Amino acid sequence: MADAVGVRPEAIKAVPVRHPGRWVAAVVVLAIAVYILYTIGTAIGNDRTGLGPHTGWLVVEKFLFNGLIFRGILLTLELTALAMLVGVVLGAILAVMRLSPNPVMSWVSWLYIWFFRGTPVLVQIFFWFNINLVLKSIDIGIPFTSLWLHGNTNKLIPPFMAALLGLGLNEAAYMAEIVRAGIISVEHGQTEAAQALGMDRGLVMRRIVLPQAMRVIIPPTGNETISMLKTTSLAFGAGVTELFTRQQQIATATYDVLELLIVASIWYLVMTSILTVGQYYIERHFGRGATRQLPPTPLQRFRRMLFTFHAGPPAPPELVPAGPAVPGSEHR
Amino acid sequence: MPMVKAEAVHKNFGRLEVLRGIDLEVNPRDVMCMIGPSGSGKSTFLRCINHLEKIDAGRLSVDGELVGYRQRGDRIYELPDAEVCKKRAEIGMVFQHFNLFPHMTVLENLAEAPVRVKRESRAVAADRARRLLERVGLAEKVDAYPRQLSGGQQQRVAIARALAMQPKLMLFDEPTSALDPELVGEVLDVMRALAEDGMTMIVVTHEIGFAREVGDTLVFMDGGVIVEAGKPRDVLANPQQERTRSFLSKVL
Numbered sequence: 001m002a003d004a005v006g007v008r009p010e011a012i013k014a015v016p017v018r019h020p021g022r023w024v025a026a027v028v029v030l031a032i033a034v035y036i037l038y039t040i041g042t043a044i045g046n047d048r049t050g051l052g053p054h055t056g057w058l059v060v061e062k063f064l065f066n067g068l069i070f071r072g073i074l075l076t077l078e079l080t081a082l083a084m085l086v087g088v089v090l091g092a093i094l095a096v097m098r099l100s101p102n103p104v105m106s107w108v109s110w111l112y113i114w115f116f117r118g119t120p121v122l123v124q125i126f127f128w129f130n131i132n133l134v135l136k137s138i139d140i141g142i143p144f145t146s147l148w149l150h151g152n153t154n155k156l157i158p159p160f161m162a163a164l165l166g167l168g169l170n171e172a173a174y175m176a177e178i179v180r181a182g183i184i185s186v187e188h189g190q191t192e193a194a195q196a197l198g199m200d201r202g203l204v205m206r207r208i209v210l211p212q213a214m215r216v217i218i219p220p221t222g223n224e225t226i227s228m229l230k231t232t233s234l235a236f237g238a239g240v241t242e243l244f245t246r247q248q249q250i251a252t253a254t255y256d257v258l259e260l261l262i263v264a265s266i267w268y269l270v271m272t273s274i275l276t277v278g279q280y281y282i283e284r285h286f287g288r289g290a291t292r293q294l295p296p297t298p299l300q301r302f303r304r305m306l307f308t309f310h311a312g313p314p315a316p317p318e319l320v321p322a323g324p325a326v327p328g329s330e331h332r
Numbered sequence: 333m334p335m336v337k338a339e340a341v342h343k344n345f346g347r348l349e350v351l352r353g354i355d356l357e358v359n360p361r362d363v364m365c366m367i368g369p370s371g372s373g374k375s376t377f378l379r380c381i382n383h384l385e386k387i388d389a390g391r392l393s394v395d396g397e398l399v400g401y402r403q404r405g406d407r408i409y410e411l412p413d414a415e416v417c418k419k420r421a422e423i424g425m426v427f428q429h430f431n432l433f434p435h436m437t438v439l440e441n442l443a444e445a446p447v448r449v450k451r452e453s454r455a456v457a458a459d460r461a462r463r464l465l466e467r468v469g470l471a472e473k474v475d476a477y478p479r480q481l482s483g484g485q486q487q488r489v490a491i492a493r494a495l496a497m498q499p500k501l502m503l504f505d506e507p508t509s510a511l512d513p514e515l516v517g518e519v520l521d522v523m524r525a526l527a528e529d530g531m532t533m534i535v536v537t538h539e540i541g542f543a544r545e546v547g548d549t550l551v552f553m554d555g556g557v558i559v560e561a562g563k564p565r566d567v568l569a570n571p572q573q574e575r576t577r578s579f580l581s582k583v584l
Contacts, residue, residue: 189427192431194445195384196427196494197421198418198445198497199417199448199449200413212433212434286435
């Protein structure tokens with residue numbers, strides 16, 4: 001037997017340990033979940049109008065693809081995108097200011113974050129919505145010259161703008177902290193290596209530090225975007241006709257309060273689900289170089305799963321073909 | 333004119349005096365190796381040469397110009413950032429932990445600074461990058477990411493990255509200290525070839541063998557001062573100072 005180099009002994013086939021506790025727990029949890037869903041589902045389905053059974057679900061179906069709801073969805077998406085844009089851009093600036101060697105910059109940034117993170121978004125939206133009560137016009141220009149722009153506050157800050165300012169400026173405070181955490185997560189040796197090559201501060205930040213910080217910045221930013229999508233419903237307070245306001249308008253007319261809340265919930269869920277998938281791919285893109293191999297896309301994972309189900313017992317390691325098993329999973 | 337000239341260079345971090353008067357000269361095409369116990373100030377001195385650290389007293393010049401300062405009459409002026417960057421671009425540096433840019437491929441690591449700092453065209457930079465990679469024996473790794481390489485390969489890429497800027501001086505900060513023993517040789521081979529091509533090099537190292545074979549001068553530092561300097565063979569075979577002797581007896 002000593003000369004049998006490379007002969008592989010038979011793979012171990014052991015009787016697996018049974019876990020009866022797991023089965024009991026699973027059945028109990030499922031039973032509770034089914035009971036709750038059934039109770040609420042039938043309650044909504046109950047006839048309250050005398051027009052026939054399952055009216056509630058028919059109402060949901062009727063308004064799910066309603067034109068007003070669609071316009072609300074569009075406005076929700078618009079508000080989310082713009083507020084996040086304001087948040088990310090301003091947040092990045094605030095983060096760089098916070099880390100600046102100039103004490104005034106860092107102090108102003110700290111103050112901004114302290115204020116906007118410390119007051120509720122709804123208060124901020126209401127603040128911008130009502131700013132015209134005290135500030136009748138907004139003037140921007142260069143002192144001691146005639147280059148001044150004059151604007152009426154009422155026209156400059158319509159409800160949509162009030163909501164955008166409230167959401168975006170608040171978001172910037174959170175994004176600033178996220179970006180700052182990302183920047184300081186990049187090893188100092190990276191900055192030194194870049195400096196040793198003659199790169200200046202801006203170049204080091206843009207080309208070396210920020211791209212690596214992205215790996216740390218993206219996941220919480222995805223969370224922020226998903227959170228923002230839902231927080232836009234607070235624009236209801238400023239009378240912006242986004243999804244929540246729209247369903248509320250229809251509900252007050254038809255009294256199908258719960259049904260329309262379900263309609264809105266379905267659409268919020270659809271949108272957040274799409275964002276979750278998008279986030280996965282963006283994270284994958286910025287993960288380049290962080291691991292030896294990119295994580296597979298869900299599609300690749302699915303194909304690989306089918307592949308392994310069909311394959312027999314695992315081959316000895318030296319027989320597995322080198323490199324990625326699925327085409328297209330190499331680095332870009 | 334010496335490539336590097338240090339006169340009474342002092343450096344302190346707060347109360348701690350790290351360099352307490354360093355005097356030395358490195359001539360063009362020479363290889364100077366620096367050895368000494370950790371905390372002796374070797375790395376700090378190296379980092380002062382490209383102004384990653386600011387010196388507090390004395391004079392330090394590269395190729396006849398002060399590092400990080402300009403002298404007019406009796407007055408010393410700090411150099412603006414842009415000029416410090418320009419000076420650094422002429423000095424290559426290799427770090428103990430390689431510090432390759434992990435989000436870029438090997439080729440991008442090499443081409444980044446020539447394109448962004450020296451404003452070379454992408455084609456010219458990529459062309460030189462390929463030739464340098466061939467020189468360090470990694471021609472087939474152009475499109476790999478740093479994490480896909482072994483430590484020795486990463487350090488060879490890091491050397492090629494520094495050379496891509498066509499420096500007149502190369503600084504090596506313990507380039508083999510973070511490597512597995514069997515990978516040290518490939519990095520030292522690249523450095524030896526570089527020395528034979530006439531590159532001016534300052535090497536902080538623990539590789540006594542390399543210092544003996546490749547170095548033109550050997551400097552032993554301890555406690556922020558140069559204890560002993562001379563031809564590597566003389567210093568190693570016949571150390572004059574007690575501190576040198578006790579250090580060498582521990583590492584040899």
